[in-house]
Amino acid sequence: MRKSLVFLTGFMGSGKSTIGPLLAQHLGYDFLDVDDLIEDIEGKKIVDIFREKGEIYFRNIERKILIETVLKLSRFVVALGGGTITFADNLYLVKESGILIYLMANPEVLLQRIKYKTDRPLLLDHQGNILPEKLLFERILSLLKMREPFYLQADILVSTEKSIEETIDEILNKLEGKIA
Ligand SMILES: Nc1ncnc2c1ncn2[C@@H]1O[C@H](COP(=O)(O)OP(=O)(O)OP(=O)(O)O)[C@@H](O)[C@H]1O
Numbered sequence: 001m002r003k004s005l006v007f008l009t010g011f012m013g014s015g016k017s018t019i020g021p022l023l024a025q026h027l028g029y030d031f032l033d034v035d036d037l038i039e040d041i042e043g044k045k046i047v048d049i050f051r052e053k054g055e056i057y058f059r060n061i062e063r064k065i066l067i068e069t070v071l072k073l074s075r076f077v078v079a080l081g082g083g084t085i086t087f088a089d090n091l092y093l094v095k096e097s098g099i100l101i102y103l104m105a106n107p108e109v110l111l112q113r114i115k116y117k118t119d120r121p122l123l124l125d126h127q128g129n130i131l132p133e134k135l136l137f138e139r140i141l142s143l144l145k146m147r148e149p150f151y152l153q154a155d156i157l158v159s160t161e162k163s164i165e166e167t168i169d170e171i172l173n174k175l176e177g178k179i180a
Protein backbone atom coordinates (compact mmCIF):
# COMPACT_ATOMS: atom_id res chain seq x y z
CA MET A 1 0.00 0.00 0.00
CA ARG A 2 1.31 3.47 -0.88
CA LYS A 3 1.82 5.77 2.09
CA SER A 4 1.39 9.52 2.45
CA LEU A 5 3.82 10.32 5.26
CA VAL A 6 7.54 10.75 4.66
CA PHE A 7 9.86 10.82 7.68
CA LEU A 8 13.42 12.12 7.70
CA THR A 9 15.86 10.71 10.22
CA GLY A 10 19.60 11.09 10.72
CA PHE A 11 22.20 12.57 13.00
CA MET A 12 22.24 16.22 14.11
CA GLY A 13 23.44 18.20 11.09
CA SER A 14 22.48 15.52 8.56
CA GLY A 15 20.01 17.93 6.94
CA LYS A 16 16.52 16.96 8.13
CA SER A 17 15.37 20.56 8.67
CA THR A 18 17.08 21.79 5.49
CA ILE A 19 15.88 19.07 3.11
CA GLY A 20 12.40 18.64 4.67
CA PRO A 21 10.63 21.82 3.48
CA LEU A 22 12.18 21.59 0.00
CA LEU A 23 11.22 17.94 -0.40
CA ALA A 24 7.68 18.73 0.78
CA GLN A 25 7.41 21.45 -1.84
CA HIS A 26 8.45 19.02 -4.59
CA LEU A 27 5.90 16.42 -3.44
CA GLY A 28 3.06 18.91 -2.89
CA TYR A 29 3.06 17.89 0.78
CA ASP A 30 3.15 20.04 3.94
CA PHE A 31 6.17 20.08 6.24
CA LEU A 32 6.51 19.58 9.98
CA ASP A 33 9.67 19.70 12.11
CA VAL A 34 9.10 17.70 15.30
CA ASP A 35 11.77 19.71 17.17
CA ASP A 36 9.92 22.96 16.35
CA LEU A 37 6.58 21.46 17.39
CA ILE A 38 8.02 20.37 20.75
CA GLU A 39 9.40 23.88 21.32
CA ASP A 40 6.01 25.43 20.42
CA ILE A 41 4.02 23.09 22.67
CA GLU A 42 6.42 23.37 25.63
CA GLY A 43 6.99 27.10 25.08
CA LYS A 44 10.71 26.50 25.57
CA LYS A 45 13.84 25.84 23.56
CA ILE A 46 14.92 22.17 23.49
CA VAL A 47 18.17 23.08 25.19
CA ASP A 48 16.18 24.54 28.12
CA ILE A 49 13.87 21.50 28.31
CA PHE A 50 16.93 19.24 28.63
CA ARG A 51 18.57 21.51 31.20
CA GLU A 52 15.49 21.98 33.38
CA LYS A 53 13.78 18.59 33.07
CA GLY A 54 16.32 16.14 31.63
CA GLU A 55 16.49 13.91 28.56
CA ILE A 56 13.92 11.32 29.69
CA TYR A 57 11.28 14.03 30.12
CA PHE A 58 12.12 15.25 26.58
CA ARG A 59 11.92 11.72 25.11
CA ASN A 60 8.51 11.16 26.70
CA ILE A 61 7.13 14.42 25.27
CA GLU A 62 8.64 13.63 21.88
CA ARG A 63 6.97 10.19 21.91
CA LYS A 64 3.61 11.60 23.05
CA ILE A 65 3.64 14.19 20.23
CA LEU A 66 4.66 11.49 17.75
CA ILE A 67 1.76 9.25 18.70
CA GLU A 68 -0.94 11.83 19.34
CA THR A 69 -0.20 14.25 16.50
CA VAL A 70 2.47 13.30 13.99
CA LEU A 71 1.44 9.74 13.12
CA LYS A 72 -2.10 10.95 12.37
CA LEU A 73 -0.97 13.35 9.64
CA SER A 74 -1.35 12.71 5.94
CA ARG A 75 0.57 14.21 2.99
CA PHE A 76 3.33 15.56 5.23
CA VAL A 77 7.11 15.42 5.18
CA VAL A 78 8.20 15.18 8.83
CA ALA A 79 11.71 16.00 10.11
CA LEU A 80 12.11 13.80 13.18
CA GLY A 81 14.52 14.67 15.97
CA GLY A 82 17.97 13.09 15.63
CA GLY A 83 17.19 10.63 18.45
CA THR A 84 13.45 10.04 17.94
CA ILE A 85 13.64 6.58 16.38
CA THR A 86 16.14 5.32 18.98
CA PHE A 87 13.68 5.58 21.87
CA ALA A 88 11.08 2.94 22.95
CA ASP A 89 9.31 1.49 19.89
CA ASN A 90 9.23 4.80 17.96
CA LEU A 91 11.11 3.24 15.03
CA TYR A 92 8.43 0.57 14.64
CA LEU A 93 5.59 3.13 14.87
CA VAL A 94 7.19 5.43 12.31
CA LYS A 95 7.86 2.63 9.80
CA GLU A 96 4.33 1.34 10.21
CA SER A 97 2.86 4.75 9.29
CA GLY A 98 5.15 6.07 6.58
CA ILE A 99 8.34 5.88 4.55
CA LEU A 100 11.46 6.47 6.61
CA ILE A 101 14.48 8.11 4.94
CA TYR A 102 17.94 8.12 6.54
CA LEU A 103 19.99 11.18 5.60
CA MET A 104 23.60 10.05 5.91
CA ALA A 105 26.88 11.88 6.32
CA ASN A 106 30.30 10.80 7.61
CA PRO A 107 31.30 11.90 11.12
CA GLU A 108 33.92 14.30 9.72
CA VAL A 109 31.26 16.06 7.62
CA LEU A 110 28.80 16.14 10.53
CA LEU A 111 31.50 17.69 12.73
CA GLN A 112 32.02 20.55 10.27
CA ARG A 113 28.26 21.14 10.05
CA ILE A 114 27.52 21.12 13.76
CA LYS A 115 30.63 22.44 15.46
CA TYR A 116 29.12 25.89 16.01
CA LYS A 117 25.62 24.70 17.00
CA THR A 118 24.71 25.77 20.52
CA ASP A 119 21.06 24.70 20.33
CA ARG A 120 21.58 20.94 20.60
CA PRO A 121 21.95 19.84 24.24
CA LEU A 122 23.71 16.56 23.42
CA LEU A 123 26.61 18.54 21.93
CA LEU A 124 27.23 20.74 24.98
CA ASP A 125 29.21 20.32 28.20
CA HIS A 126 27.65 20.57 31.68
CA GLN A 127 27.98 24.37 31.63
CA GLY A 128 26.04 24.59 28.35
CA ASN A 129 29.13 25.42 26.27
CA ILE A 130 29.89 23.76 22.95
CA LEU A 131 32.44 20.97 23.43
CA PRO A 132 36.03 21.44 22.22
CA GLU A 133 36.38 19.98 18.70
CA LYS A 134 38.18 16.78 19.74
CA LEU A 135 35.58 15.93 22.40
CA LEU A 136 32.76 16.89 20.05
CA PHE A 137 34.12 14.47 17.44
CA GLU A 138 34.31 11.69 20.06
CA ARG A 139 30.71 12.43 21.09
CA ILE A 140 29.59 12.21 17.45
CA LEU A 141 31.41 8.88 16.99
CA SER A 142 29.95 7.30 20.12
CA LEU A 143 26.39 8.51 19.48
CA LEU A 144 26.58 7.39 15.83
CA LYS A 145 27.77 3.95 16.89
CA MET A 146 24.74 3.55 19.15
CA ARG A 147 22.32 5.00 16.60
CA GLU A 148 23.39 3.51 13.28
CA PRO A 149 21.60 0.19 13.95
CA PHE A 150 18.37 2.20 14.20
CA TYR A 151 19.06 4.60 11.32
CA LEU A 152 20.01 1.73 9.02
CA GLN A 153 16.54 0.24 9.33
CA ALA A 154 15.14 3.13 7.27
CA ASP A 155 13.35 2.27 4.01
CA ILE A 156 15.56 4.61 1.97
CA LEU A 157 19.21 5.59 2.58
CA VAL A 158 20.59 8.76 0.99
CA SER A 159 24.03 10.31 1.34
CA THR A 160 23.91 14.07 1.88
CA GLU A 161 27.55 14.55 0.91
CA LYS A 162 26.55 16.33 -2.26
CA SER A 163 24.52 19.42 -3.08
CA ILE A 164 21.09 19.90 -1.53
CA GLU A 165 19.52 19.79 -5.02
CA GLU A 166 21.24 16.48 -5.88
CA THR A 167 20.17 15.03 -2.53
CA ILE A 168 16.54 15.95 -3.20
CA ASP A 169 16.67 14.51 -6.72
CA GLU A 170 17.97 11.22 -5.36
CA ILE A 171 15.22 11.11 -2.73
CA LEU A 172 12.53 11.85 -5.33
CA ASN A 173 13.84 9.02 -7.52
CA LYS A 174 13.91 6.57 -4.63
CA LEU A 175 10.40 7.56 -3.51
CA GLU A 176 8.88 6.88 -6.92
CA GLY A 177 6.06 4.36 -6.68
CA LYS A 178 6.24 4.27 -2.89
CA ILE A 179 3.99 7.18 -1.86
CA ALA A 180 0.46 8.30 -2.67
N1 LIG B 1 23.23 17.79 0.77
C1 LIG B 1 22.87 18.41 1.89
N2 LIG B 1 21.70 18.10 2.47
C2 LIG B 1 21.33 18.71 3.61
N3 LIG B 1 22.04 19.66 4.26
C3 LIG B 1 23.22 20.01 3.73
C4 LIG B 1 23.68 19.40 2.54
N4 LIG B 1 24.87 19.93 2.25
C5 LIG B 1 25.14 20.83 3.22
N5 LIG B 1 24.14 20.90 4.11
C6 LIG B 1 24.12 21.81 5.30
O1 LIG B 1 24.12 20.98 6.48
C7 LIG B 1 23.36 21.60 7.52
C8 LIG B 1 22.27 20.64 7.98
O2 LIG B 1 21.65 21.18 9.15
P1 LIG B 1 20.16 20.88 9.59
O3 LIG B 1 19.83 21.86 10.67
O4 LIG B 1 19.27 20.82 8.39
O5 LIG B 1 20.31 19.44 10.21
P2 LIG B 1 19.28 18.59 11.07
O6 LIG B 1 19.39 17.20 10.56
O7 LIG B 1 17.92 19.24 11.03
O8 LIG B 1 19.92 18.66 12.54
P3 LIG B 1 19.22 18.63 14.00
O9 LIG B 1 18.98 17.16 14.33
O10 LIG B 1 20.27 19.25 14.88
O11 LIG B 1 17.94 19.42 13.96
C9 LIG B 1 22.80 22.89 6.96
O12 LIG B 1 23.66 23.96 7.33
C10 LIG B 1 22.86 22.65 5.43
O13 LIG B 1 22.99 23.84 4.68
Ligand SMILES: O=C(O)C1=C[C@@H](O)[C@@H](O)[C@H](O)C1
Pocket residue numbers: 011012035046080081082083084119120121122
Ligand atom coordinates in the same frame (compact mmCIF):
# COMPACT_ATOMS: atom_id res chain seq x y z
O1 LIG C 1 20.07 13.67 18.23
C1 LIG C 1 19.32 13.95 19.20
O2 LIG C 1 19.13 13.18 20.17
C2 LIG C 1 18.62 15.23 19.18
C3 LIG C 1 18.54 15.93 18.01
C4 LIG C 1 17.72 17.13 17.84
O3 LIG C 1 17.01 17.03 16.61
C5 LIG C 1 16.75 17.34 19.02
O4 LIG C 1 15.63 16.47 18.90
C6 LIG C 1 17.42 17.11 20.34
O5 LIG C 1 18.45 18.07 20.46
C7 LIG C 1 18.01 15.71 20.46
Ligand SMILES: [Mg+2]
Pocket residue numbers: 016017018035079
Ligand atom coordinates in the same frame (compact mmCIF):
# COMPACT_ATOMS: atom_id res chain seq x y z
MG1 LIG D 1 16.68 19.99 12.56
